[in-house]
Amino acid sequence: MAKDERPAYEQVKDWIRKHIASGAWKPDDVVPSEAALMERFAISRMTAHRALRELAAEGLVTRVQGSGTRVAQLHRISSQLVIRDIHEEVAERGHVHSTRVLRVAEEKAGPELAESLGLRRGARVFHTVLVHLENGVPIQYEDRYVNPQAAPTYMQTDFTRESPTLHLLQHAPLTEASYSIEATLPTAEEALALGIESSEPCLAMMRRTVSGAHVASVARQLYPGTRYSFNGQFQA
Amino acid sequence: MAKDERPAYEQVKDWIRKHIASGAWKPDDVVPSEAALMERFAISRMTAHRALRELAAEGLVTRVQGSGTRVAQLHRISSQLVIRDIHEEVAERGHVHSTRVLRVAEEKAGPELAESLGLRRGARVFHTVLVHLENGVPIQYEDRYVNPQAAPTYMQTDFTRESPTLHLLQHAPLTEASYSIEATLPTAEEALALGIESSEPCLAMMRRTVSGAHVASVARQLYPGTRYSFNGQFQA
DNA sequence: GAGTGGTCTAGACCACAGA
């Protein structure tokens, strides 16, 4: 054996993937059943099952009990959009991350914010505004409101050392999140803080995170269009 | 049994998830081993193994052979960014999708484009430019180059009936894709076609798709910032 | 060496689809 032997279920997955990628098996075609794979590869049913189950989880095939396994309709490109702690992300590029703190305050929530955080009107909320820099260049303006019930120690954080995202991830275990991304122009204040023209387009990400019973945080993060892009990859 | 019995491995996963979400088990804490779970739930090792393996695939725990299973460091927020055929997407909102075709031509590839498509300089490529409308309002400007080797029948498509994305998905099975999203201003031509001011920020998605041995297509899709946003959700 | 996870087998019972 010259080769480093790959697990049997991986070999089966590769074999099926190859047929789909090459176009030999088209969407809605039947994929060999577990029994057929057992014979073909001289493997047990559990192994064949695992290969097909994982391909189904990856979205390449569809399985229906009693009916069979078919090639999935490949009508969508999907990929993981991973939203990470910005400090970690910058560090991974081998660059230096730093933070400029613009505002750390306790405020009373207006009606809209209160509803968004699931609090009553006028409840106390934590508010932070800061700018993240990569090698001294501003790359993100972060305006965030935090629910004190979800992260009571938020205000004691030294934000130049621990980012809001990191604090929240560590103190308010994440159970749910939703986001939306759009293109927008910065406000005068945001442009000033980022050191850009107010005519320069930016990516704006609005995010809302839930931790257990509480909405933990509502944030708006602004990235200058010329200094940041989201990238992704997808492999069948 | 009043309840609809959930599979054993799901019950184990739920149990572990609960402990992580509640904060009882913190990042880097050890999760019960497969042997421990076998005893606790009176299940076989394969079942315990499956529960832990799936949690690892979901990113909630980390497993190291010989060492053990631990709660993952950052519950990084990740979610599927699904890129779909725009016709399908509009139809799903109950709206009417239509297309305005601006250009359908065969051209010679310049050096940069040729390299991007994996062709030699000056090779023939298909070029289409069109605008997608939702209820008559322009929402996407699509500028696309296609490799004739990957989709020889591309030019025969009636693009008012079948979108380029759909044609390519059906004729060039997708094996790989990469994309990047950024904020930008439209060119004069793009602004005109979209019916917007050239000062209005847009989301630009650059996409490159691979089908088998060929790069199938390189496309730039521009969305007016005020008429489109990417949305996503995540649940632990 | 003891404990951990990674893989695999040869059975088993069940639920469901389709002829």
Add this chain to the structure above:
DNA sequence: CTGTGGTCTAGACCACTCT
């Protein structure tokens, strides 16, 4: 009724980590 997938067991051998 046959074939399909969904789950589960009780063993097994191996590779790895840690002490």
